Amino acid sequence: MKNIILNIILALTLGTVSxxxxxxxxxxxxNKLFTVDSAQFSAYNFAKSSPFYIKKLMPAKFNNLIVGQxxxxxxxxxxxxxxxxxxxxxxxxxxxxxKSITLWGQFSYNRTVEDSTSFSHxxxxxxxxxxxxxxxxxxxxxxxxxxxxxxxxxxxIQNNLPIGLGVDYRIGNHYSTNDPRGEISDYQLNLIxxxxxxxxxxxxxxxxxxxxxxxxxxxxxxxxxxxxQGRVIPEFTNYLINGYGEAEEYNVKxxxxxxxxxxxxxxxxxxxxxxxxxxxxxxxxxxxxxKFDYRSGAGILEFIQFNLVSENYQLFWIKKNSSNTIxxxxxxxxxxxxxxxxxxxxxxxxxKNKALSAKVLYTWFNKKLTHNLGFGLKKYEERKIDGVAGNxxxxxxxxxxxxYGINHQNKNNHNWGLNLTGLYNQYLDSDFSVLLxxxxxxxxxxxxxxxxxxxxxxxxxxxxxxxxxPIFKQIQAGIKVGFNxxxxxxxxxxxxTMTKTPGKDRFSSNISLNLYF
Amino acid sequence: xxxLLIAFTLVTLTLSACKKYQGDTTEIHPVKLxxxxxxxxxxxxxxxxxxxxxxxxxxxxxxxxNIYYTKADGTFSLDSxxxxxxxxxxxxxxxxxxxxxxxxxxxNKNIVFNASEKARTITIKDNQSxxxxxxxxxxxxxxIKQIYFAGSNATTGALFRDQFIEIYNNSDSVLYADSLYIxxxxxxxxxxxxxxYRQPNSQYDWSKSQGMPSNIDANNDYIYARTLLMIxxxxxxxxxxxGSSIILAQTAINHKSPFTGADGKTISVRDxxxxxxxxxxxxxxxxxxxxxxxxxxxxxxxxxxxxDVLSYNGTDLVLETSGRMGYVIFKNKGTVDVKNxxxxxxxxxxxxxANTDRYYQVPVSYIIDGVECQTNxxxxxxxKKLVTSLDALYTSVPxxxxxxxxxxxxxxxxxxxxxxxxxxxxxxxxxxxxxLAIPRGFK
Numbered sequence: 001m002k003n004i005i006l007n008i009i010l011a012l013t014l015g016t017v018s019x020x021x022x023x024x025x026x027x028x029x030x031n032k033l034f035t036v037d038s039a040q041f042s043a044y045n046f047a048k049s050s051p052f053y054i055k056k057l058m059p060a061k062f063n064n065l066i067v068g069q070x071x072x073x074x075x076x077x078x079x080x081x082x083x084x085x086x087x088x089x090x091x092x093x094x095x096x097x098x099k100s101i102t103l104w105g106q107f108s109y110n111r112t113v114e115d116s117t118s119f120s121h122x123x124x125x126x127x128x129x130x131x132x133x134x135x136x137x138x139x140x141x142x143x144x145x146x147x148x149x150x151x152x153x154x155x156x157i158q159n160n161l162p163i164g165l166g167v168d169y170r171i172g173n174h175y176s177t178n179d180p181r182g183e184i185s186d187y188q189l190n191l192i193x194x195x196x197x198x199x200x201x202x203x204x205x206x207x208x209x210x211x212x213x214x215x216x217x218x219x220x221x222x223x224x225x226x227x228x229q230g231r232v233i234p235e236f237t238n239y240l241i242n243g244y245g246e247a248e249e250y251n252v253k254x255x256x257x258x259x260x261x262x263x264x265x266x267x268x269x270x271x272x273x274x275x276x277x278x279x280x281x282x283x284x285x286x287x288x289x290x291k292f293d294y295r296s297g298a299g300i301l302e303f304i305q306f307n308l309v310s311e312n313y314q315l316f317w318i319k320k321n322s323s324n325t326i327x328x329x330x331x332x333x334x335x336x337x338x339x340x341x342x343x344x345x346x347x348x349x350x351x352k353n354k355a356l357s358a359k360v361l362y363t364w365f366n367k368k369l370t371h372n373l374g375f376g377l378k379k380y381e382e383r384k385i386d387g388v389a390g391n392x393x394x395x396x397x398x399x400x401x402x403x404y405g406i407n408h409q410n411k412n413n414h415n416w417g418l419n420l421t422g423l424y425n426q427y428l429d430s431d432f433s434v435l436l437x438x439x440x441x442x443x444x445x446x447x448x449x450x451x452x453x454x455x456x457x458x459x460x461x462x463x464x465x466x467x468x469x470p471i472f473k474q475i476q477a478g479i480k481v482g483f484n485x486x487x488x489x490x491x492x493x494x495x496x497t498m499t500k501t502p503g504k505d506r507f508s509s510n511i512s513l514n515l516y517f
Numbered sequence: 518x519x520x521l522l523i524a525f526t527l528v529t530l531t532l533s534a535c536k537k538y539q540g541d542t543t544e545i546h547p548v549k550l551x552x553x554x555x556x557x558x559x560x561x562x563x564x565x566x567x568x569x570x571x572x573x574x575x576x577x578x579x580x581x582x583n584i585y586y587t588k589a590d591g592t593f594s595l596d597s598x599x600x601x602x603x604x605x606x607x608x609x610x611x612x613x614x615x616x617x618x619x620x621x622x623x624x625n626k627n628i629v630f631n632a633s634e635k636a637r638t639i640t641i642k643d644n645q646s647x648x649x650x651x652x653x654x655x656x657x658x659x660x661i662k663q664i665y666f667a668g669s670n671a672t673t674g675a676l677f678r679d680q681f682i683e684i685y686n687n688s689d690s691v692l693y694a695d696s697l698y699i700x701x702x703x704x705x706x707x708x709x710x711x712x713x714y715r716q717p718n719s720q721y722d723w724s725k726s727q728g729m730p731s732n733i734d735a736n737n738d739y740i741y742a743r744t745l746l747m748i749x750x751x752x753x754x755x756x757x758x759x760g761s762s763i764i765l766a767q768t769a770i771n772h773k774s775p776f777t778g779a780d781g782k783t784i785s786v787r788d789x790x791x792x793x794x795x796x797x798x799x800x801x802x803x804x805x806x807x808x809x810x811x812x813x814x815x816x817x818x819x820x821x822x823x824x825d826v827l828s829y830n831g832t833d834l835v836l837e838t839s840g841r842m843g844y845v846i847f848k849n850k851g852t853v854d855v856k857n858x859x860x861x862x863x864x865x866x867x868x869x870x871a872n873t874d875r876y877y878q879v880p881v882s883y884i885i886d887g888v889e890c891q892t893n894x895x896x897x898x899x900x901k902k903l904v905t906s907l908d909a910l911y912t913s914v915p916x917x918x919x920x921x922x923x924x925x926x927x928x929x930x931x932x933x934x935x936x937x938x939x940x941x942x943x944x945x946x947x948x949x950x951x952x953l954a955i956p957r958g959f960k
Contacts, residue, residue, distance in 0.1 A: 245599070248578040252894060344600070344641055346544040387543030388599050435547060438599055440581045 029413055031062050031516035032468055032476040036407040036417060038372040039318065039325035039363040046316045046329065048104070049282060051151040051164025052194040052206045052268050054095070055102045057280070057318070063094035068480075068512025075503020076458070076488055079449040080122075080134075082114030082141065089512075105150040114141040119241065119446050121182035121220055123174055126258075128337045130243050130349045131292045131304055133220045133254060136235040136441055139176040146171050153194075162206065164194040179222045180238050180254075188214035188260070196268060206268035210286060216258040239442060242304065243339065243349035245389020247442035256303065257295055262288040264310075277319030277326075284312040308337040308351070324364035331357045341388075348387040355380045372405040372419070379428075382454070390435040391447065395454040396428040403462075413470050415478065421462040423486070430455050432494050444499045452491045453502040460486035468514065476516040484508040547597035550639060551646040554591045554607045554632060564619045565611065565630075567591030570651070573945075575604040577636065577895040600641045602895075606633040606909050607649040608943060628653055629941040631909035635718070635901045654906035654942035657885035658688035659697065659846055662762055662938060665793075665923035665954035666836035666890060667914050669772075674791035674921065678784075678814045679772040680836045681795055681956060684846055685762040685926070687938050692757050694799075695750025698855060699765060700742035701830070702843030702887070703876055704902030714864040720900040723878075725864035737904050740845060740884070741861065742877040745828040748800060755799070760935035764956050766798035767834040768814055769821035778813035779805060791921050793954055800824050802834035827856060828877055838918045840890040843902035847883040855879075881907065888944050890924060893917045910945035923954035 035041050040059075047057035072085040093106035116138030122129060124143070153164040167190070174184040189212060196206030220238050227236040238254055239247035264286030271279040288308040294301040315330040337351035357378035364371050376399070383394040405419030432451055434443060461484075468478025487505040554570045556562040570587040578601050587593045587607075610629045617623050632649035639645060662685035668677035682699060686692045705713070705721050714725035716736055723735040733739075746765070748755060757763055770776050771794040775785035786792055795801075796818065803823040805811035812832040817823065836842065849855050860875035887907030891898045893915055901911065914922035927949050929939040936959060939947045949960045 246576075246579045246581060249580060249895065252897070341545070344545055346641060348543050348545040350541070350543055385541070385543055387545035387547075388601065390547035390597050390599060435597060435599065437583050437595075437597075438576070438579070438581060440579050442579075 027061060028470065028474055028476040028517045031059075031064060032415060032478070033370070033407075033409070034059060034062060035064070035516070036370050036372075036415070037325060037363045038374060038405065039327040039361040040320075042327050042329065042359075042361055043316065043318050046280065046314070048106075048149075048151070049284075049314075050192065050194055050206075050208055050266055050268065051104075051153045051166045052162060052196055052208060052266075053270075053280060054104050054151050054164070055153050055155065055162060056270060056272075056278070057316075058095045058102070058104060060097055060102075061095060063092075063096075063517050065092040065515040065517075066090070066512050068510055070508065070510040072506065072508035074486075074506030074508075076453075076486055076506035077502065078453055079446040080117060080120035082117040083138075084115045085112060085508075086115075087112040101152055101154045103150070103152050106148070108145075108147045110143075110145045110147075112141075112143040112145075114139075114143070117141055119239070119247075119442065121176075121184065121218060123172060123184055123186050123216060125170070125172070125186070125188070126216065126290075128306075128308055128335060128351045129258070129290070130241070130306060130337070130339050130351065131256070131258070132241050133180075133182065133218065133250065134239050134241055134247065134442070135180050135237060136445060137178075137180065139180075139182065140178055141174060141176045141182070143172065143174040145173075151192075160198045162194075162196040162198075162204075164192070164196075164208070166192040166194075168192075168212075179224055179227050180220050180236060181223060183219045183221075184216060186214065186216040188212065190262070192266075194266065194268075202272050204268075204270045204272075206266075206270075208266035208268070210262070210264040210266065212260075212262045214260040216260070217255075218258070219255040221254065234441075241442060242341075243386040243388060244351075244384040244393070244447065245386040245391050245443070246438045246440040253294060255294065256292050259291045259293070260288060262286055277317055280314075280316040280318075282312065282314040282316075284310070284314075286310045302342050304342060305340040306337060306349075307339075308335060310335050323366075324362065326363075327359075327361045329357075329359045329361075331355070331359075344388075350383070350385040352384075353380070353382040368409045370407040370409075372403070372407075374401070374403040374405075374421075376401040383431075389438050390433070391438075392431065392433040393447065393451060395430040395451070397454070398426045398428055400424040400426070405464075413476070415466075415468045415476075417464075417466045419462075419464045423458075423460040423462065425458040425460075427455050427457045427489075427492075434496070439496075444497075448494075448496050448498050449500060449502065451494065452498060455492045455494070456502070457489045458486050459489075460484065466514070468516075474517055478514045478516075480510075480512045480514055482510045545600060545641045547599050548639065548641065548643045548645060550595045550598045551644075552585075552587070552593045552595070552605070552607070552649065553646060554587055554649045554651055556630065557632075557650040557652045561620070565616075566609070566619075570607050570609045573604075573606045573608070574598070575945075577602040577604060577898075580895070598639055600639050603637050603639060604633070604635050604910055604945070605637050605647060605649070606631065606943060606945065607651060608632075608909065608941065608946070609651065610941065626656070629656070629943075631905055631941065631943050633905050633909035633943070635910060636898065650905075652906040654908075656940045656942065658686060658690070658692055660685050660687045660886045660926060660938055660940050661844055661846060661888045663923050663925045663951075663954065663956075663958070664836070664844060664888065664890060666838060666840050666842070667916075667918055667920045667922050667954075668838045669786075669791040669919060669921040670788065671919050673786065673788040674919065675772040675786050676919070677835050677838055678768055679766075679792045679795060679954075680834065681764050681766040681798060681954070682836075682844065683762050683764050683956065685938060686757040686759050687940060689759050689935070691759065693750070693753050694748045694755040694757050694763050695752050696848060697748045698827075698847050698849070698879075699744075699746045699748075699824070700740070700845050700847070700877070700879060701744040701836075702740040702845055702889075702902045703743040704843065704900060706841060706899050708900065712866050714866060718900050720902065722864050723861065726861040727864075727869055728859075729861055729864075735861075735878075738881050739878045740843065740881060740887075740903065740907075742828055742845075742879055743830045744834065745826075745855075745877050745879075746802060746834070747825040747827060747855070749822060749825055762957055763799040764795070764797075765824060765834075766795040766801045766821070767836075768816060769795050769798035769801035769818040770816070771796045776816065779811055779816055780813040782813065784814055791953075793956060795956065796821075797956065802826065804829055804833050808832055837890075839892040839894075839897070840913050840917075840924075841892055841897075841899050843887060843889045843908070845879070845884045845887040845903070845907065847879060847885055850883055851880075886940070887942075888912065888924075888948070890944075905942075907942065909943035912944040912948035912950075914950045921953045923951050924948045925951050925958065925960045928959055
């Protein structure tokens, strides 16, 4: 099985690389302009969700490479996020045709330094996870994540039977450099196989099966062993968070393993019409099972199980005209998680969220200018219930975004672009029920803090600018700079004493070198 | 085409119905709990107040403590308490005037009644209840003031060599330490052994010990001593002034300085600030004379008298460094010589062998003061060894094993320069800790 997976990865990666060697200067400019067209580029991103769509919504050829640096600072964050984040990233991706096979591949590397984060010995990829360690002490976390993705699609039986395969492999290492030192190693492998059928020239249906597994190994230790019991300097105490209630002091056997497996089904429906445009519908259902246990020479002690069922409905519409493109993307996602505590033989924690979003992008071309106008609306609701603690917390938000961008291409194929986005996160309503009898450090530092954060409205703006030029005849190279700023309204009073509150604002910036070839 | 669309819709709906758990409520939720307090003595129950009994619930998961007070009928209802493991105690303190008025008995200090349940599991079932029987224990002239069981850092400190117990004259009169007994109360050190008879609280069921009379309450009226030591003296040889104390050291030397062990090798500490000077101790335990292979660090300080050893464990007075032990002091007030107290083996399921260890049975009625210690790690704590009348709960040092910390009794008041230490027979209330043990120190 492992060999088959490796062969698929190698074939798809090499396919992408071979495509890169045949590009020309026209291709590089075309690829640059493709990313400028927000509407078309959103179709490309939509197609990454399944091999079923890569022939339909991706260009025949596209390659890019990005190297960049991201910096965030400010205290307007969730309780378990980092005050400062400094990340270096590298990503390359491309679409290519290998005879009748369409290939898409992406490799990314991300190294992040978080300073500081508390109550969060976890990866940033499994946030619904209810079982993890944490401490009041702010930690400096360093994370390195490698991700390899590949999708392939080939049409059989006179181009009427598209069959696709995909792989998504991620490996990460996360560790803190001060006590209590967390070390988390994780990997995830997800596979997808899809099959479709073109019913008519306009209609096609498809189905896909997803399977994946992964592992997270977590360990917390102390370099200064005198801090390991943590009670004289309480902020060094290691806690076990098991749900969304007050945490348990946990100063022995500070390691566990999270074994994950998942499977799911996708269903697809597409309708292509020259007049009406291209309609694409995805239904996706993934069931993720996580088992948390402690392993030693004496055997395996299973603590909890966590099931997460994700459902996703997407409708993506794109209509291309000679001088403009318009897309509309409707998305409805739900995640429902429930745990099972082995020591109680019962469920105690429920995690629920749902997001309904709509995004419209309109791109029009006027001589050497490309204009992008976008509007997005997203309603997000989240609820966490902890039965042991007696906590039930829900909030509801509405997020708006309005953007305008412009790109100009000079005679000598130099491009400059600017994009401005206005953002507003509106608090709608919430429920708050937390047993005062259980109020402790986690309740005050995380539960109250996050409730305050999630129930205040925020507004922000994003400004990006980029400039690119052709180099070495085959490459369009550009520098992109972005700035983002968020600020919150006043916090809502909810009758509890806060030990710390979310800060007023958050600033982030990034700079990247972008190559298109 | 229509059929295909219907099929597609059906597949979609079927998939969306495949969730494992449905609903907005968890299977576990906070439960209702009724706490009922009553006096163990039926006679006192008719006279003493039931209202305002202080109920303390400590959640052993997060050490969160909540305090409630009973209603006039001695009960308190909690509408929602998280399932889990709790240390529960009840306590009422009645001032001398009220107690005399209510009972007719003349007393000169506050009378404290305690009750407790350690490590009580509140299950996920609703409408549970707990009955707590309030008892008044002895509040004698002597109290155990400080216990330094944790020892100091195993690498840079003195390990367990610097342990000591301090006993304090809490009265307003001169007391004599002669023939004062100090004992370690024996109890089970785990929750899991199956080859031994246990009580419902998981402690040894001593009533099943071989040879135990059936007409006594072996579990509640006695403790069983692992180590039993006696202060020597002629009867008036070791006076202790009011507000003063005596220190019993494992080895009465200055542990900050190097010394030559019994094996001729030098014993030293890398970081003297972690340990203490016990050369001024009043007594020491010296086991070497009767051991075939004594501990190298167990040397005799000729200027410090040695205690008489009636029963011992190990190669020196090595206290359980994580703390899981009960300590009692008593004086003989009967006609039977303590050396002739009956001795019993562990209540093993299999009959004990002829040469199995047997432990002194000490009547609770003899005991002047008792302190139960536990480890700071909640899930490593063991069943209680001392009955509620001696110590309702327990005390511990926050930083645990080899931390240099000691448990120390709190000062309740100072009268004419003499400190009166708190003694409500609940060490969870009466004790605090010192970051570094201080012989004859106060908190």
